[in-house]
Amino acid sequence: MKIKNNIPHIGIIGAGFTAFACTYYLSKKGYKITILERSEDIGGLAGAFKIGNSYLEKAYHHLFKTDIDILELINEIDPNLIEWHESSVSNFYKGNFYPFNSAFDLLKFKPLDFVSRLRVGLALFYVQKVKNYSKFEKISAIEWLRKWTGDRACQVLWIPLLKGKFRKYYEKISMAWMWARLHIRANSRSNIFEKEMLGYIRGGFINLINKILDTSKNIKVYTKHEVINIEYNQNTNKVIVSSFDSTKSRKEFRFDRVLVTTPSHIFAKLIESNPVHQDYLNKLAQIEYIGAICMILETNQDLNLSYWNNINDLTVPFGVIVQHTRLIDKKNYNNKEIYYIAGYFEHDSAFFSLSDEELVENWFEHMSRILPIFDKEKIENIFVFKFRNAQHIVDTNYKQKIPAYETPIPNVYLSNFSQIYPEDRGTNYAVREGKKLAIMISESIN
Numbered sequence: 322m323k324i325k326n327n328i329p330h331i332g333i334i335g336a337g338f339t340a341f342a343c344t345y346y347l348s349k350k351g352y353k354i355t356i357l358e359r360s361e362d363i364g365g366l367a368g369a370f371k372i373g374n375s376y377l378e379k380a381y382h383h384l385f386k387t388d389i390d391i392l393e394l395i396n397e398i399d400p401n402l403i404e405w406h407e408s409s410v411s412n413f414y415k416g417n418f419y420p421f422n423s424a425f426d427l428l429k430f431k432p433l434d435f436v437s438r439l440r441v442g443l444a445l446f447y448v449q450k451v452k453n454y455s456k457f458e459k460i461s462a463i464e465w466l467r468k469w470t471g472d473r474a475c476q477v478l479w480i481p482l483l484k485g486k487f488r489k490y491y492e493k494i495s496m497a498w499m500w501a502r503l504h505i506r507a508n509s510r511s512n513i514f515e516k517e518m519l520g521y522i523r524g525g526f527i528n529l530i531n532k533i534l535d536t537s538k539n540i541k542v543y544t545k546h547e548v549i550n551i552e553y554n555q556n557t558n559k560v561i562v563s564s565f566d567s568t569k570s571r572k573e574f575r576f577d578r579v580l581v582t583t584p585s586h587i588f589a590k591l592i593e594s595n596p597v598h599q600d601y602l603n604k605l606a607q608i609e610y611i612g613a614i615c616m617i618l619e620t621n622q623d624l625n626l627s628y629w630n631n632i633n634d635l636t637v638p639f640g641v642i643v644q645h646t647r648l649i650d651k652k653n654y655n656n657k658e659i660y661y662i663a664g665y666f667e668h669d670s671a672f673f674s675l676s677d678e679e680l681v682e683n684w685f686e687h688m689s690r691i692l693p694i695f696d697k698e699k700i701e702n703i704f705v706f707k708f709r710n711a712q713h714i715v716d717t718n719y720k721q722k723i724p725a726y727e728t729p730i731p732n733v734y735l736s737n738f739s740q741i742y743p744e745d746r747g748t749n750y751a752v753r754e755g756k757k758l759a760i761m762i763s764e765s766i767n
């Protein structure tokens with residue numbers, strides 16, 4: 322369908338990586354783009370704040386060598402934006418941090434007996450060699466891992482990992498999701514004895530979005546604009562998007578096409594006023610999400626950890642400690658060490674209702690227990706960020722739950738991370754999907 326005599330105006334709901342990737346590719350075609358974001362800043366889950374000269378993500382972020390879509394975008398916009406550093410990983414188990422970087426480390430991993438180590442190694446080798454994941458879709462990760470790596474490996478490695486990420490949902494998680502994680506990690510290095518290199522966007526991930534804003538034309542971004550309704554008007558063939566701004570006054574926008582990048586259940590609420598079949602709304606609402614909490618410490622203490630430290634101890638509420646400045650030079654952050662202490666939590670978790678002070682008190686007790694050298698006195702700043710919809714629950718047979726990009730509302734498209742499967746969601750896939758949607762939207766116009 323042609324839009325005559327006018328530049329097509331595309332509305333995008335949400336200002337995360339999917340939105341800006343789509344914006345970049347759409348703006349190359351000359352369209353006018355308006356982005357509406359309910360938060361006070363842009364970036365979504367990859368949003369950031371400033372420390373020293375750099376932006377720092379509210380939730381830890383890095384890239385893998387296999388993240389080809391975002392690397393291609395960076396290469397096109399400014400190849401200088403990417404930096405690569407050697408990663409390091411440890412597993413905390415019963416009072417000790419064990420390095421976990423290569424097959425050698427697995428062979429030396431004392432919490433597992435030798436037979437369990439071998440079984441884990443063989444299972445990982447097998448999973449990494451499997452190219453077609455379809456055989457893993459119907460079986461849960463924990464069931465498959467228990468069968469092939471044994472009870473001990475489940476207790477020490479897999480249950481803490483799965484519970485750390487999915488909490489009460491952990492037994493439902495599909496082996497296809499685990500396959501994708503292991504596959505990507507394996508392919509991001511040339512052999513299992515080599516150390517992994519991780520990518521970071523120079524000065525913070527938000528800089529990629531800032532570059533998109535600098536290089537693209539005809540873009541308007543409205544933050545503090547919560548979209549509350551999306552409706553198709555048959556007479557004008559326009560999509561009417563209503564929002565509340567920060568003063569709670571209602572605004573209306575008219576667009577030729579709309580891309581929604583919010584979580585699926587939020588989208589379901591936004592389109593309720595249209596004649597949409599209840600089955601479709603139920604399908605959207607069926608996708609479950611879990612939240613995340615990230616506590617960031619800016620401190621003078623070097624705890625000498627690995628970059629990534631899995632906490633394989635279910636009595637500790639957080640699942641990971643990330644020493645960000647083990648990967649990125651601390652000179653970017655006023656020479657302070659930066660740590661993320663983070664975990665995933667169900668929406669009704671008590672941690673979401675604790676005040677920041679209460680949360681700090683609770684988590685610091687655990688920090689002191691697992692890391693007796695941890696010194697609160699050396700901390701200069703603490704930041705706490707809570708994300709309600711941080712990760713969707715990728716259960717067995719998840720594929721059937723995935724909503725289509727084209728929605729029953731004419732000219733309205735949906736692209737969010739619940740459609741990414743079997744890979745774990747990430748900025749790379751947000752870019753991949755954003756680009757795909759830009760092509761779909763422009764083809765629908767021409």
Ligand SMILES: Cc1cc2nc3c(=O)[nH]c(=O)nc-3n(C[C@H](O)[C@H](O)[C@H](O)COP(=O)(O)OP(=O)(O)OC[C@H]3O[C@@H](n4cnc5c(N)ncnc54)[C@H](O)[C@@H]3O)c2cc1C
Pocket residue numbers: 334335336337338339340357358359360364365366367380381382383384546547548549582583584587613615663708711712736737738746747748749751
């Ligand atoms: C703890 C954590 C660690 C992560 N680590 C990595 C990593 O290492 N590497 C990596 O690549 N990725 C990582 N990710 C994932 C990555 O951040 C996401 O995949 C990506 O940012 C998703 O982008 P998006 O645009 O699809 O969604 P989002 O970033 O969720 O954007 C959606 C936007 O919609 C807005 N919105 C919602 N409702 C409304 C409404 N009614 N009106 C207007 N706006 C609305 C939201 O505020 C949000 O800004 C991590 C995520 C988390 C939570």
